[in-house]
Amino acid sequence: MADRKSARPLIVPLFLPNQGCPHRCVYCRQERITGRGDTVLSPAGVEEILRNAAGSPGFRTDRNPETAFYGGTFTGLPLDAMEDLLKAAFQWVDRGPFNRVRVSTRPDALDGDRLAALKRYGVSTVELGVQSMDDRVLRQSRRGYTSRDVHEAVKALRRFGFQVGIQLMPGLPGDSRDRFLGTVDSCLDLQPDLVRLYPTLVLEGTLLAAWHRQGRYRPHSLKEAVALCTEACSRFESRTIPVARIGLLAPAELLEEGGVLAGPWHPAFGFLVRSALYHRKIDALLPEFPGGKGLRIVVHPRDVPLVRGYRNRGVRELEDKTGTGSLEIVQDETLAPGAPAVETVCASGGRA
Numbered sequence: 001m002a003d004r005k006s007a008r009p010l011i012v013p014l015f016l017p018n019q020g021c022p023h024r025c026v027y028c029r030q031e032r033i034t035g036r037g038d039t040v041l042s043p044a045g046v047e048e049i050l051r052n053a054a055g056s057p058g059f060r061t062d063r064n065p066e067t068a069f070y071g072g073t074f075t076g077l078p079l080d081a082m083e084d085l086l087k088a089a090f091q092w093v094d095r096g097p098f099n100r101v102r103v104s105t106r107p108d109a110l111d112g113d114r115l116a117a118l119k120r121y122g123v124s125t126v127e128l129g130v131q132s133m134d135d136r137v138l139r140q141s142r143r144g145y146t147s148r149d150v151h152e153a154v155k156a157l158r159r160f161g162f163q164v165g166i167q168l169m170p171g172l173p174g175d176s177r178d179r180f181l182g183t184v185d186s187c188l189d190l191q192p193d194l195v196r197l198y199p200t201l202v203l204e205g206t207l208l209a210a211w212h213r214q215g216r217y218r219p220h221s222l223k224e225a226v227a228l229c230t231e232a233c234s235r236f237e238s239r240t241i242p243v244a245r246i247g248l249l250a251p252a253e254l255l256e257e258g259g260v261l262a263g264p265w266h267p268a269f270g271f272l273v274r275s276a277l278y279h280r281k282i283d284a285l286l287p288e289f290p291g292g293k294g295l296r297i298v299v300h301p302r303d304v305p306l307v308r309g310y311r312n313r314g315v316r317e318l319e320d321k322t323g324t325g326s327l328e329i330v331q332d333e334t335l336a337p338g339a340p341a342v343e344t345v346c347a348s349g350g351r352a
């Protein structure tokens with residue numbers, strides 16, 4: 001619980017695109033997402049990346065720096081190759097300035113030797129690319145494991161004392177709103193230490209892109225994906241499970257070259273979800289109806305962008321929803337962040 005409350009770490013990623021993966025998943029193009037091409041990550045590469053990061057102007061030890069092996073199946077690597085990479089990263093924890101190492105992997109790629117090695121080299125958190133807890137979805141997405149494997153993996157990670165992260169992908173082949181929310185509820189039972197949500201995108205060059213062209217796969221619209229992630233976030237966070245990331249970080253070149261063929265990509269996807277969550281709180285406070293009266297939303301200064309929403313859409317939606325003639329956003333530092341207040345205002349400007 002203590003870690004859940006600590007500041008979000010500064011994570012320096014060590015990408016190993018598709019290394020250790022047993023096959024290529026239908027939606028995956030890690031070499032493009034990570035921008036690393038086919039470069040194989042070596043211990044010398046780890047050393048160079050961490051040295052450069054630690055020497056860069058934005059690096060600060062008070063930002064709780066961690067390093068993380070992402071973008072492949074870390075524990076799917078041969079054991080000695082995995083240990084060589086871990087050793088290279090662990091030096092930077094042992095002598096500083098990094099505090100921890102984390103890794104991401106598949107739920108079916110953990111065994112006792114690998115878990116022991118992760119423990120030996122300072123790994124604190126293992127993030128599982130779970131994606132779905134619905135076996136039909138996992139099968140149709142050709143992930144190659146079942147929800148039972150996820151349960152087993154989480155149990156093993158807990159036994160070794162690791163923090164557990166869960167990555168989910170709404171909108172996979174065979175998925176639906178109900179199935180995804182079922183996945184969320186199953187994950188609540190697993191009590192992960194953090195969650196990441198990556199709505200499924202159709203990337204050029206994947207099997208999913210071929211299915212999309214054939215009409216066999218329809219991605220979520222942006223609106224559907226935002227609504228689903230908003231509900232998922234609300235369920236996790238109401239159980240104090242932090243959602244550390246919402247939406248894929250794609251390199252500019254991938255977008256410029258038309259690499260995202262279809263799906264709910266948006267440059268500020270996470271913000272759309274955070275703003276929608278905030279508006280749920282405002283909606284719950286709206287009076288029956290202010291008629292022609294004005295509406296005053298009082299918020300902590302930090303929350304103003306969440307009320308305004310992306311390009312002021314939040315304000316327009318509130319105006320449409322309530323029919324108010326005047327909407328005012330007032331900043332009040334005495335309010336707690338995340339706790340808006342709503343007042344109706346009569347024509348004279350006083351409280352109604």
Ligand code: SF4
Nearest residue numbers: 021024025028071072
């Ligand atoms: S296991 Fe992960 S990194 Fe590997 S191919 Fe599948 S989605 Fe990509």
